[in-house]
Amino acid sequence: MKNSSNLDKKDKSLSSCSNNSNLSIESSNVSLEIDVEAKLKSFSGTNTLEQIKKELLKNWDTNSVAFLNGGDVESVWLGKEPWPDDVKLYQPYETEQILLPDMANCLAVQAFLKMCQLDFTVQYKANAEDMSPSGRVPFIKCGACLVSDLEPITNFVASKGVSLTDHLDPAQRSDMRTYMSLVNTVLGNAENYITWVENETYSNVTKPRYGSVHPFPLNHILSFLKRQSVTKRLNALGWYRKSLDKVYEEVERACNALSERLGKERFFFGENPTELDALVFGNIFSILTVPGFPPGLKLADIVRNNKTLMRHCRQIMNLVAIKDNIENPVLHKAFIRQNAQKEAVGDSDLDEFVYEESDDEDKLWKDETTQQIQDYSCLVNDENMIYDSLFGKTPQDMELGAISDPESQLY
Amino acid sequence: MSLNHPMIVEVWPGDWGLPSVDLECLKILALVKFSGKEFKIKVCKNPYWTPKSTLPVVSHGKHVFHDYDEVMSYLRIKNVSPDHGLSTVEEADCLAYTYMVKEKLFPALQYIWWLDEKNYAGLTRPWYCKVIPFPFNFYYPQRFVSDAKKTVEAVCETETISEIENKLYSDAEKCLTSLSVKLGEKDFMFGSHPTSLDAVVFAYLAPLLKAPFKNPILQNHLKSCTNLQKLVSRICQRYFPLDYQAFEHKRKNEGIKSNLSSDVDSDYPHKTRNTIVAALIATFAMTGYAFMVGLVQSFPPWPLAILGEPIPTVHLKLLWDWSRMRNPHKRE
Numbered sequence: 218m219k220n221s222s223n224l225d226k227k228d229k230s231l232s233s234c235s236n237n238s239n240l241s242i243e244s245s246n247v248s249l250e251i252d253v254e255a256k257l258k259s260f261s262g263t264n265t266l267e268q269i270k271k272e273l274l275k276n277w278d279t280n281s282v283a284f285l286n287g288g289d290v291e292s293v294w295l296g297k298e299p300w301p302d303d304v305k306l307y308q309p310y311e312t313e314q315i316l317l318p319d320m321a322n323c324l325a326v327q328a329f330l331k332m333c334q335l336d337f338t339v340q341y342k343a344n345a346e347d348m349s350p351s352g353r354v355p356f357i358k359c360g361a362c363l364v365s366d367l368e369p370i371t372n373f374v375a376s377k378g379v380s381l382t383d384h385l386d387p388a389q390r391s392d393m394r395t396y397m398s399l400v401n402t403v404l405g406n407a408e409n410y411i412t413w414v415e416n417e418t419y420s421n422v423t424k425p426r427y428g429s430v431h432p433f434p435l436n437h438i439l440s441f442l443k444r445q446s447v448t449k450r451l452n453a454l455g456w457y458r459k460s461l462d463k464v465y466e467e468v469e470r471a472c473n474a475l476s477e478r479l480g481k482e483r484f485f486f487g488e489n490p491t492e493l494d495a496l497v498f499g500n501i502f503s504i505l506t507v508p509g510f511p512p513g514l515k516l517a518d519i520v521r522n523n524k525t526l527m528r529h530c531r532q533i534m535n536l537v538a539i540k541d542n543i544e545n546p547v548l549h550k551a552f553i554r555q556n557a558q559k560e561a562v563g564d565s566d567l568d569e570f571v572y573e574e575s576d577d578e579d580k581l582w583k584d585e586t587t588q589q590i591q592d593y594s595c596l597v598n599d600e601n602m603i604y605d606s607l608f609g610k611t612p613q614d615m616e617l618g619a620i621s622d623p624e625s626q627l628y
Numbered sequence: 629m630s631l632n633h634p635m636i637v638e639v640w641p642g643d644w645g646l647p648s649v650d651l652e653c654l655k656i657l658a659l660v661k662f663s664g665k666e667f668k669i670k671v672c673k674n675p676y677w678t679p680k681s682t683l684p685v686v687s688h689g690k691h692v693f694h695d696y697d698e699v700m701s702y703l704r705i706k707n708v709s710p711d712h713g714l715s716t717v718e719e720a721d722c723l724a725y726t727y728m729v730k731e732k733l734f735p736a737l738q739y740i741w742w743l744d745e746k747n748y749a750g751l752t753r754p755w756y757c758k759v760i761p762f763p764f765n766f767y768y769p770q771r772f773v774s775d776a777k778k779t780v781e782a783v784c785e786t787e788t789i790s791e792i793e794n795k796l797y798s799d800a801e802k803c804l805t806s807l808s809v810k811l812g813e814k815d816f817m818f819g820s821h822p823t824s825l826d827a828v829v830f831a832y833l834a835p836l837l838k839a840p841f842k843n844p845i846l847q848n849h850l851k852s853c854t855n856l857q858k859l860v861s862r863i864c865q866r867y868f869p870l871d872y873q874a875f876e877h878k879r880k881n882e883g884i885k886s887n888l889s890s891d892v893d894s895d896y897p898h899k900t901r902n903t904i905v906a907a908l909i910a911t912f913a914m915t916g917y918a919f920m921v922g923l924v925q926s927f928p929p930w931p932l933a934i935l936g937e938p939i940p941t942v943h944l945k946l947l948w949d950w951s952r953m954r955n956p957h958k959r960e
């Protein structure tokens with residue numbers, strides 16, 4: 218019976234992948250047999266169906282499990298490739314463009330894929346948001362499939378036979394889903410609130426960064442429209458009317474709940490990381506490292522005071538090979554500039570690269586060319602405008618085009 | 629304010645064996661009930677006169693609360709919170725599950741109550757229109773519908789109704805399954821005593837279970853999770869026995885009545901009257917229209933009639949008199 222249950226699971230995951238809705242199909246033994254027959258027909262033309270079936274039934278007990286889990290056979294049988302080499306993860310530019318909530322999601326997906334030990338390359342696109350099927354970043358391109366958001370990606374990866382949650386029992390799995398929705402609801406909404414609703418952060422950080430990739434009238438219009446839509450969403454979820462203090466309070470409660478659940482363990486569920494660990498890491502790490510104004514810094518302080526979560530975050534940083542300074546608060550350059558203007562006029566040391574200091578400790582990047590593009594786009598730009606470097610015909614731009622491969626320049 | 633002074637909870641009226649049909653009201657009622665504090669229920673049929681134009685309203689002396697979180701923190705301050713005996717990990721679980729239920733189940737419930745055509749026309753709108761007094765019953769259902777629309781739009785960006793339904797129902801079903809797994813064979817979520825999580829779960833599931841929906845997809849899924857169903861009826865019987873018994877009694881009576889008169893069409897005596905009234909109204913409207921357009925004119929005007937000329941009183945214009953049809957008021 219173990220075999221059939223295994224097959225059942227495969228079929229379920231396959232069907233959930235193919236139509237991308239999560240309706241599980243209860244495949245009974247009868248339908249399973251028909252399925253196998255159909256596959257066998259396409260598989261071998263020479264032998265008759267009965268012969269193969271007999272052979273299959275003879276060896277059923279011993280090697281059917283390996284048979285179904287083996288990569289090559291699976292790809293022929295189920296018409297699925299195991300995990301192609303050229304999987305790409307699309308996200309906005311990290312140094313110039315990306316915002317706190319998107320950063321959290323991108324990091325979570327990256328951490329999850331690294332935990333699964335799947336290969337992927339990160340592609341930085343200014344319009345990643347518009348390319349995504351769901352309108353949210355990040356998304357991965359795997360063969361002909363475009364999948365966005367963490368949960369669909371975990372389902373998709375599970376359909377390829379890789380899962381981090383196989384060792385969990387149903388109760389733990391439902392707990393995991395619950396805590397994931399806690400993180401998404403509280404931390405995700407709080408990040409959105411700080412980024413889009415809070416006025417100071419919006420005008421000094423969010424608007425310049427979000428508009429940095431668009432030419433003049435568009436940068437104002439698009440960020441205004443985006444703000445409208447986020448505000449509408451937060452309003453419907455009941456977060457828009459909350460005061461800043463109330464938001465901090467909820468974040469603190471959620472962090473405490475997470476650290477209580479984590480306790481003294483290494484990861485949330487046993488010795489191996491799960492997607493919950495990836496999600497928590499993505500949110501915590503980006504709250505700590507994305508430079509911000511006092512409201513964002515207060516958020517980071519709340520997290521920083523939580524020793525358990527900090528330990529967890531450092532552990533995952535080791536695991537996914539990201540190095541950064543998460544101990545000290547990172548101020549946004551605009552805030553530093555404001556303060557500098559107040560304190561001493563003409564202090565020439567404070568230029569716009571101050572906040573980059575935290576990045577100076579060499580981050581480990583998987584792809585060197587993409588890093589170069591980011592560096593160059595950063596260098597040729599004044600005042601966060603990477604639009605010119607991408608679309609304008611400047612000498613630097615020609616140079617940039619020569620260095621990076623032409624494909625990544627396409628939109 | 630002393631603890632002995634009872635709290636006053638203003639809620640929407642109840643039905644189907646529940647103390648209130650509204651989700652938020654049920655949440656607070658169950659929470660206060662589990663905390664063991666004395667309280668009085670005050671049924672309110674019109675939220676217009678309450679401080680924030682919303683129900684529920686909880687007042688205890690000078691303090692007035694409008695939502696669940698406020699009441700919860702107040703009870704915690706007063707040291708009568710139902711979560712008192714929980715360990716820290718259990719408290720964390722409680723918080724996480726509360727958020728999950730809100731995220732996954734709430735949009736689906738809003739959809740079922742207010743946006744599903746069959747339920748809205750067959751159950752929700754008639755119920756609220758009957759309960760809310762006259763001028764307000766045109767306003768509030770509309771407002772609730774637009775609120776529900778906003779909530780659902782915030783959750784899913786997809787366009788078609790079937791996609792939205794699919795997403796909401798699959799999320800909600802996953803959530804119900806998680807809750808069912810969490811509950812297991814226990815009496816309540818964390819052992820033998822009810823906690824705030826039980827209050828929340830009860831508030832979300834009880835209306836879904838008890839209301840006679842016309843479109844019962846999610847209801848059927850809930851009924852297949854027997855332990856959740858048992859949890860709801862357990863809370864109903866133990867903590868709100870009066871409403872439960874009253875409803876059972878009423879249903880029994882209705883059952884007898886409907887057995888007696890099940891063959892007779894209840895619409896029967898009004899059928900002829902309705903037909904006659906409709907026919908009269910139609911005739912009246914058509915005649916009025918004919919006079920207005922000038923198809924039929926009372927002819928001649930009064931002064932001639934006074935002169936005593938032998939003229940027919942009603943003159944049917946011929947249908948091919950097109951010029952007259954176009955300019956009915958032109959006199960020759």
